[in-house]
Amino acid sequence: MTQTYEDFSKYGKEFADTGLKSFASLSKGAQAIATEAGEYTKKSFEAGSAAAEKLFSAKSLEKAIEIHTDYAKQSYEAFVAEATKIGDLYAELAKEAYKPFESIVAKAK
Numbered sequence: 001m002t003q004t005y006e007d008f009s010k011y012g013k014e015f016a017d018t019g020l021k022s023f024a025s026l027s028k029g030a031q032a033i034a035t036e037a038g039e040y041t042k043k044s045f046e047a048g049s050a051a052a053e054k055l056f057s058a059k060s061l062e063k064a065i066e067i068h069t070d071y072a073k074q075s076y077e078a079f080v081a082e083a084t085k086i087g088d089l090y091a092e093l094a095k096e097a098y099k100p101f102e103s104i105v106a107k108a109k
Helices: 002-056 061-108
Strands: none
Touching: 002 061
16 A cells, blocks of 8 residues: 555656646747747838838839739748748647656556
8 A cells, every 4th residue: 555655656746747847848939939929020010111111112003013012922931931930839849848748658558
């Protein structure tokens, strides 16, 4: 009976420690994602402001359409690149958060 309690206590402590390690990984990953999203937002706003300035200074309709087309293309490319980058960060976050539990899962098998 005492051995069972000690085993249970040991596994409980191990699981709690693993949970804390996983939470630390989640926190670190979430911070990286938030930082990346903030930087993208800043860059996007700056690019939009610059495009608006160019658009207002356009001398003809053709030039305005060209400026808008270039801005739309660059914005789309930047969005796709950023979405890929954030997707990779989420994938890494999941891997890092699961990593502490790998040993427990291996023991359970």
